Amino acid sequence: MREVAFIKQNKEKWLDFEAVIFGKAKKNPDEIAGLYIHLINDLSYAQTYYPKSKTVVYLNYLASQIYQRIYKTKRHEKNRLLYFFSEEVPLLVYQYRRYVLYAFLLFFMFVGIGVLSAMYDDDLSRLILGDAYVNKTLENIKDGDAVAIYKSGSNWGGFFAITINNLRVGAMCFIMGIFGGIGTFYVMFKNCLMLGSFQYFFYEQGVFWESVRGIWIHGSMEIFAIVIESAAGFILGASILFPQTFSRINSLKIGFRNSFKIFLSTVPFTIAAGILEGFVTRYSLEMPNWLNVVIILSTLFAISFYYLIFPFIVAKKLKSIPQIA
Incomplete structure (x- = not known):
C-alpha cells in the first residue's frame, strides 16, 4: 500500500x-x-x-x-509524586535524550571558551565577576582562605538567597527557550563563560584545589541542574521550530508540557545545592580532603545517575514502550 x-x-x-x-x-x-x-x-x-x-x-x-x-x-x-520522579521524568529524559546531549556539549564548549578567554585576557575576570568580587577574593587568598566569601552571612540567609537565585537562573534557562531556543543559548553561554573565567581565576592565583574543595561541594548539583534546565529550554524551542506532523500550537503545547516536567524535576537538586552552599561549603577548608571529595563525588553521582543512567534503566524495564528516536 x-x-x-x-x-x-x-x-x-x-x-x-x-x-x-x-x-x-x-x-x-x-x-x-x-x-x-x-x-x-x-x-x-x-x-x-x-x-x-x-x-x-x-x-x-x-x-x-x-x-x-x-x-x-x-x-x-x-503515589503520583513517586510516579513522577521514578518513571514519568526518566521516560521523558530518555525520549529527549539528544537534547540533554546537546546541552552538555554546549556546556563544555562554552566553559572552554570562558577558560581560554580568561587565559588571554587579564581583564575578563573583572569584567564578568566584577571588581568588588575579584578584589575581595584576592584579599581572602592572601589571608589563606580562598572561599571565605561563601562564609559571609548566616546559614539560613545564605541558603535562601542562593537557592532563590539558582531557581531564577534555572527558570531563565528553561523559559527563554520560548524564543526558539536562542534565549536559552544566550543564558547558558553567559553563565558558562562566567564559570570558565571564574575557575581560571582561581587557577591563576594558585588556589585551584582550594576552590574545587569548596565551590564544587554545592556546584556539582547546581551546575548539572542548570545544564538539564537548558536542555528543557532547547526542547521547548525545538517544539516551536520543528513541529513535525503537528500544528505549531499543538507541538508547542506538547513541548511545553514535557519540558516543564523535566525542568520541575531539577528543583529538588537545586534546593539541595542551596542547602550545601548555605550549611556545608563554609566549612570546606576545615574538613579533611577525603570528606570534601566524598561529598563532591556523591552529589555528582546522585544527579548524574538520575539524568544520565536511570532513564535508560526505566526505558529498558518498560521495553514495550515505543520511543522517539
Missing part, C-alpha cells in the same frame, strides 16, 4: 487517538488499551514499509503517549 493511501485509510482513527491524548475525548483504560494495540500494529506496518517517513515519527509519539496514559492510570492511585 502506498503511504498516502495508508494515511488516508487510518487518519480518522489517529485523530481519535490525539483526542484521547489531549483530553478531548474520555475513554476508560480498557478502551485506551485497545487503541494502543491498534496503534502498535499501524506503527509496525509503517516502520516496515515507510521507515524514514514522518508517519513513523508521528505514530511513535502517539504510541508512547497512549502507553504512558495507560500506565499512569494504573499508578495514579498509589
Whole structure:
C-alpha cells in the first residue's frame, strides 16, 4: 500500500487517538488499551514499509503517549509524586535524550571558551565577576582562605538567597527557550563563560584545589541542574521550530508540557545545592580532603545517575514502550 493511501485509510482513527491524548475525548483504560494495540500494529506496518517517513515519527509519539496514559492510570492511585520522579521524568529524559546531549556539549564548549578567554585576557575576570568580587577574593587568598566569601552571612540567609537565585537562573534557562531556543543559548553561554573565567581565576592565583574543595561541594548539583534546565529550554524551542506532523500550537503545547516536567524535576537538586552552599561549603577548608571529595563525588553521582543512567534503566524495564528516536 502506498503511504498516502495508508494515511488516508487510518487518519480518522489517529485523530481519535490525539483526542484521547489531549483530553478531548474520555475513554476508560480498557478502551485506551485497545487503541494502543491498534496503534502498535499501524506503527509496525509503517516502520516496515515507510521507515524514514514522518508517519513513523508521528505514530511513535502517539504510541508512547497512549502507553504512558495507560500506565499512569494504573499508578495514579498509589503515589503520583513517586510516579513522577521514578518513571514519568526518566521516560521523558530518555525520549529527549539528544537534547540533554546537546546541552552538555554546549556546556563544555562554552566553559572552554570562558577558560581560554580568561587565559588571554587579564581583564575578563573583572569584567564578568566584577571588581568588588575579584578584589575581595584576592584579599581572602592572601589571608589563606580562598572561599571565605561563601562564609559571609548566616546559614539560613545564605541558603535562601542562593537557592532563590539558582531557581531564577534555572527558570531563565528553561523559559527563554520560548524564543526558539536562542534565549536559552544566550543564558547558558553567559553563565558558562562566567564559570570558565571564574575557575581560571582561581587557577591563576594558585588556589585551584582550594576552590574545587569548596565551590564544587554545592556546584556539582547546581551546575548539572542548570545544564538539564537548558536542555528543557532547547526542547521547548525545538517544539516551536520543528513541529513535525503537528500544528505549531499543538507541538508547542506538547513541548511545553514535557519540558516543564523535566525542568520541575531539577528543583529538588537545586534546593539541595542551596542547602550545601548555605550549611556545608563554609566549612570546606576545615574538613579533611577525603570528606570534601566524598561529598563532591556523591552529589555528582546522585544527579548524574538520575539524568544520565536511570532513564535508560526505566526505558529498558518498560521495553514495550515505543520511543522517539
